Amino acid sequence: MTEDSPKPMDDTTPREAAEAGPHGPEGTNDSRAGWEAEVARLAIVEPSRVRIRRDDFRRLCVRLDDGPEFVDVRPAPAFPVSGAAGYISFLDADDKEVLLMAGTEGLDPDSRQCLEDELDRVYFVPRILRIYDIEDAHGAARWEVETDRGYRLFDVRDREDLRVVEGSRILLQDADGNRYEIPDLFALDERSRRLVDGEI
Amino acid sequence: MRAGRLEEVERLLAGEGQEPLPETVERELRRLLEPGEKRLITLHTDIGLDGRYDDRWLVVTDRRVAALGPEDGRARVETEVPLADLRGVRLRDYLGNGSLEAITETGAVELARFSRSVAPEMPRVQRILRVLADVSDSETGGRRGRGGPSKAVRCPTCGRVLPRWSEVCPFCLKRGELLARLIRYVEPYKAVAIIGFALSIVLTFLNLAPALVTRFLFDRVIAPGDLSRLGTAVEWLLAIYVGRTVVAMVRGYMMEWLGGRVVLDMRIQLYDHMQMLSLGFFSRKQTGQIMSRVTNDIMRLQYFVAEGLQQIIINLLTIPVICVMMFGADAKLAALTLLPTPFIAVGTYWFGRLIHRVYQKVWRRYAGLNAVLADSIPGIRVVKSFAQEERESKRFQERSGALFTQELNAVKLWTAFFPALGLMTAIGSLLIYWYGGKHVIEGRTSLGTLVMFTQLMWQFYMPVQMLGEMNHRVQHALTAAERVFEVLDTKPEMPDAPGSIKIPRIEGHVEFRGVHFSYEPGKPVLQNISFVAEPGEVVGLVGPSGAGKSTLVNLLCRFYEVEEGQVLIDGHDVRELSLRALRQQIGVVLQEPFLFHGTVADNIAYGVPGATPVEVVAAAKAANAHDFIVNLPQGYDTQVGERGQLLSGGERQRVAIARAILKNPRILILDEATSSVDTETEMLIQQALDRLVANRTTFAIAHRLSTLRKASKILVLEHGRLVQMGTHDELLDQEGLYARLCRFQSELSKVRGV
Numbered sequence: 012m013t014e015d016s017p018k019p020m021d022d023t024t025p026r027e028a029a030e031a032g033p034h035g036p037e038g039t040n041d042s043r044a045g046w047e048a049e050v051a052r053l054a055i056v057e058p059s060r061v062r063i064r065r066d067d068f069r070r071l072c073v074r075l076d077d078g079p080e081f082v083d084v085r086p087a088p089a090f091p092v093s094g095a096a097g098y099i100s101f102l103d104a105d106d107k108e109v110l111l112m113a114g115t116e117g118l119d120p121d122s123r124q125c126l127e128d129e130l131d132r133v134y135f136v137p138r139i140l141r142i143y144d145i146e147d148a149h150g151a152a153r154w155e156v157e158t159d160r161g162y163r164l165f166d167v168r169d170r171e172d173l174r175v176v177e178g179s180r181i182l183l184q185d186a187d188g189n190r191y192e193i194p195d196l197f198a199l200d201e202r203s204r205r206l207v208d209g210e211i
Numbered sequence: 212m213r214a215g216r217l218e219e220v221e222r223l224l225a226g227e228g229q230e231p232l233p234e235t236v237e238r239e240l241r242r243l244l245e246p247g248e249k250r251l252i253t254l255h256t257d258i259g260l261d262g263r264y265d266d267r268w269l270v271v272t273d274r275r276v277a278a279l280g281p282e283d284g285r286a287r288v289e290t291e292v293p294l295a296d297l298r299g300v301r302l303r304d305y306l307g308n309g310s311l312e313a314i315t316e317t318g319a320v321e322l323a324r325f326s327r328s329v330a331p332e333m334p335r336v337q338r339i340l341r342v343l344a345d346v347s348d349s350e351t352g353g354r355r356g357r358g359g360p361s362k363a364v365r366c367p368t369c370g371r372v373l374p375r376w377s378e379v380c381p382f383c384l385k386r387g388e389l390l391a392r393l394i395r396y397v398e399p400y401k402a403v404a405i406i407g408f409a410l411s412i413v414l415t416f417l418n419l420a421p422a423l424v425t426r427f428l429f430d431r432v433i434a435p436g437d438l439s440r441l442g443t444a445v446e447w448l449l450a451i452y453v454g455r456t457v458v459a460m461v462r463g464y465m466m467e468w469l470g471g472r473v474v475l476d477m478r479i480q481l482y483d484h485m486q487m488l489s490l491g492f493f494s495r496k497q498t499g500q501i502m503s504r505v506t507n508d509i510m511r512l513q514y515f516v517a518e519g520l521q522q523i524i525i526n527l528l529t530i531p532v533i534c535v536m537m538f539g540a541d542a543k544l545a546a547l548t549l550l551p552t553p554f555i556a557v558g559t560y561w562f563g564r565l566i567h568r569v570y571q572k573v574w575r576r577y578a579g580l581n582a583v584l585a586d587s588i589p590g591i592r593v594v595k596s597f598a599q600e601e602r603e604s605k606r607f608q609e610r611s612g613a614l615f616t617q618e619l620n621a622v623k624l625w626t627a628f629f630p631a632l633g634l635m636t637a638i639g640s641l642l643i644y645w646y647g648g649k650h651v652i653e654g655r656t657s658l659g660t661l662v663m664f665t666q667l668m669w670q671f672y673m674p675v676q677m678l679g680e681m682n683h684r685v686q687h688a689l690t691a692a693e694r695v696f697e698v699l700d701t702k703p704e705m706p707d708a709p710g711s712i713k714i715p716r717i718e719g720h721v722e723f724r725g726v727h728f729s730y731e732p733g734k735p736v737l738q739n740i741s742f743v744a745e746p747g748e749v750v751g752l753v754g755p756s757g758a759g760k761s762t763l764v765n766l767l768c769r770f771y772e773v774e775e776g777q778v779l780i781d782g783h784d785v786r787e788l789s790l791r792a793l794r795q796q797i798g799v800v801l802q803e804p805f806l807f808h809g810t811v812a813d814n815i816a817y818g819v820p821g822a823t824p825v826e827v828v829a830a831a832k833a834a835n836a837h838d839f840i841v842n843l844p845q846g847y848d849t850q851v852g853e854r855g856q857l858l859s860g861g862e863r864q865r866v867a868i869a870r871a872i873l874k875n876p877r878i879l880i881l882d883e884a885t886s887s888v889d890t891e892t893e894m895l896i897q898q899a900l901d902r903l904v905a906n907r908t909t910f911a912i913a914h915r916l917s918t919l920r921k922a923s924k925i926l927v928l929e930h931g932r933l934v935q936m937g938t939h940d941e942l943l944d945q946e947g948l949y950a951r952l953c954r955f956q957s958e959l960s961k962v963r964g965v
């Protein structure tokens with residue numbers, strides 16, 4: 012808590028000014044050369060260096076190499092929806108990042124198990140596999156579906172809660188704030204697809 | 212167990228908390244519980260510990276907490292913790308779900324997982340468990356938790372969730388009621404509506420009359436070769452045609468007038484009502500959506516209210532009249548003519564449903580297209596400065612393409628259906644020619660009747676078709692009506708709620724008492740804020756970005772309502788004050804000043820429409836805006852452009868300050884009011900403000916702490932909590948956030964050489 016310095020200080024420390032020059036990659040002598048150095052400075056940790064465990068009090072603990080262990084951290088996938096990169100950020104109890112990990116490839120099995128167990132909670136978005144029925148009344152609709160986590164009945168409040176991304180992927184939010192996803196509309200069976208088609 | 216604890220639990224439960232258990236769970240629970248053990252909570256949860264949807268029950272008694280789950284037809288106790296072992300209860304909130312953990316001396320166990328549908332129940336369970344186990348780890352879970360969202364509002368009749376901002380359940384909605392409500396808008400123009408309706412009936416008969424005259428013409432004039440009657444028949448026809456034209460003109464005008472008039476009323480009512488709605492309504496809905504209700508939806512109603520309703524009644528009238536005419540002339544031929552009718556009716560009904568769905572989609576694509584516009588046009592500066600014109604064009608192209616594709620779907624339906632319908636009707640006419648022709652040749656029917664039939668047939672299918680479409684037409688209009696009424700039914704802020712207190716002159720005593728607030732349920736923005744500001748005091752608000760400073764002043768203006776606690780002005784809860792009286796006496800300079808399209812003078816005088824030029828100039832002088840204004844080509848009469856974009860950021864701010872000053876409010880709120888002006892200008896404004904703040908309560912939010920030197924009290928916010936309070940000097944002496952911020956800024960200003 013004590014080293015918890017206010018934001019402006021972190022942001023304005025002018026320590027990188029000197030580093031900008033030499034890092035430019037070969038051939039690209041353009042205006043982004045300094046930027047490359049900035050990207051290179053990003054400390055994204057290889058999963059093989061990370062150990063994750065859960066202590067007796069069900070708190071997630073993470074440590075880098077043989078460094079100190081951070082207790083009670085929370086994994087936060089950086090791009091949970093798009094999956095643009097598998098980056099996983101670990102945040103401490105004050106919501107400050109303690110490390111940023113590049114995916115899960117290379118984690119030892121125990122750590123991986125632990126992380127997956129926690130991610131299953133942190134990002135709970137059941138995938139809809141099949142749609143039994145959508146009962147629609149001018150925007151509000153009751154969906155009856157089978158998900159990868161079992162049968163579910165939920166109410167969608169209006170069309171704003173139904174978002175089509177990347178053409179055939181659909182993200183939903185129900186009235187209570189639960190999330191669901193249809194990974195690929197075209198992978199659904201004919202009937203399910205027709206039902207959804209009426210909604211988008 | 213300590214006495215009184217159970218009473219406290221009972222109070223927290225308030226008679227709720229026990230959901231009925233299914234047989235198997237009940238049986239297992241009986242086995243588990245000791246004699247005399249008292250059940251306090253039985254709560255259904257919906258996610259198993261393995262992350263699959265499943266039915267579980269969380270049971271709290273006066274001795275233990277347990278989780279039961281189904282197992283092969285009989286229930287099983289999954290976890291169980293005696294209250295005596297309980298050292299803490301942790302509630303974790305994640306995206307889409309949460310979990311409840313029991314902490315004991317040696318570790319923690321997960322008691323239950325649950326979706327957000329159940330989550331709102333959990334904080335209470337947690338509180339009760341803490342009371343029972345006598346633990347006071349009030350902060351476990353911490354601010355990380357999103358907390359429980361308030362449960363979605365559901366329809367009391369059918370249990371379905373209600374649409375946002377609406378109190379009408381679309382499932383339970385009675386169409387009749389909606390129609391009746393629509394018709395009520397026509398009521399003030401009853402006379403026009405009735406005359407119009409009468410004319411419609413006249414017109415219907417005038418449309419049918421030529422068929423009768425034609426029959427007369429063939430049977431009584433042409434066939435017998437009666438030249439003397441020919442003139443009469445043609446005169447009759449002429450009279451009918453002329454009459455029909457005149458009636459149609461008059462009626463057409465009246466109906467258009469009626470539709471336009473009703474829509475005018477509705478639109479004004481809608482807009483007036485919208486102005487009364489709380490800020491929350493506007494920040495949730497997209498601007499485009501709101502606009503489309505005022506324009507599109509209302510337009511759809513225009514047709515329906517004036518024309519559609521009458522059309523339905525007229526069609527319902529025409530059909531039997533034609534039937535009578537036909538059956539009276541030749542029953543057998545009439546029956547034949549009507550043969551295709553059911554097909555046409557069913558066909559149009561089915562088509563109506565289909566096309567309605569397709570049009571809904573077209574409409575949504577249209578909205579998507581509008582969204583691109585609403586996004587990129589106001590943001591055009593950003594688009595250009597990042598050289599992203601092409602990308603925006605592409606985005607627009609994509610949406611336009613999607614709209615086109617969807618429109619084609621509709622076109623495909625239209626173009627397939629109507630020719631097919633034409634064919635059906637044509638076949639009907641063939642039937643008439645075939646059988647009618649035979650009848651005439653055999654002498655069973657006159658030629659005139661045959662001609663009349665062919666004429667009537669076309670007039671008969673038309674209303675049938677229309678009635679087939681009626682369902683979706685009505686649906687269409689009702690959907691639009693629903694959207695309009697949804698807004699009208701949203702509870703407005705009451706500017707002068709009955710019983711509200713009107714303080715003619717606010718003294719300026721402001722108090723926050725244990726205020727909690729969040730924009731989104733469960734994500735606290737302000738927590739337990741308490742302070743007092745005396746009349747005439749200058750209160751500074753500082754803290755990192757996102758700390759909740761703007762939110763705090765929003766509560767003071769009652770733009771939003773507190774969740775817990777009270778905001779008091781002169782000792783009255785702001786909720787009891789008349790909103791109008793309150794806001795008339797509060798002057799706000801917002802962080803992002805908004806100017807309206809109009810002149811500089813109009814903008815300064817916005818809050819005081821009758822202000823004299825002298826007052827306007829005085830306010831501008833005080834805000835240090837006068838000099839730049841008179842330098843503008845048209846001085847105070849210069850147009851500022853949409854949103855004031857013809858002025859610079861600092862100029863806009865100064866106009867906004869002048870606007871607040873002119874109002875001479877009892878409470879002045881400056882949210883970063885001088886952040887976009889240079890230090891010298893700021894100093895000048897500061898001097899003016901120093902004069903003005905005298906004898907009014909001022910709240911000033913500032914990142915530049917130097918502007919707050921004169922503040923008699925500074926509140927330091929961090930993460931929505933009030934972490935420090937005192938004068939500039941007092942706070943400097945304390946080793947805290949303020950001192951750190953200050954030291955950092957003075958270092959910066961040394962660099963700047965100020």
Ligand SMILES: Nc1ncnc2c1ncn2[C@@H]1O[C@H](COP(=O)(O)OP(=O)(O)OP(=O)(O)O)[C@@H](O)[C@H]1O
Pocket residue numbers: 494730731736754755756757758759760761762763802
């Ligand atoms: N209309 C809104 N709906 C939802 N959340 C909001 C809304 N307005 C603000 N917030 C959130 O509330 C928190 C506090 O916002 P607020 O505007 O009060 O901060 P602030 O202290 O004024 O910050 P700044 O110094 O940057 O203006 C932020 O986390 C912000 O994301």
Ligand SMILES: [Mg+2]
Pocket residue numbers: 760761762802882
């Ligand atoms: Mg702010």
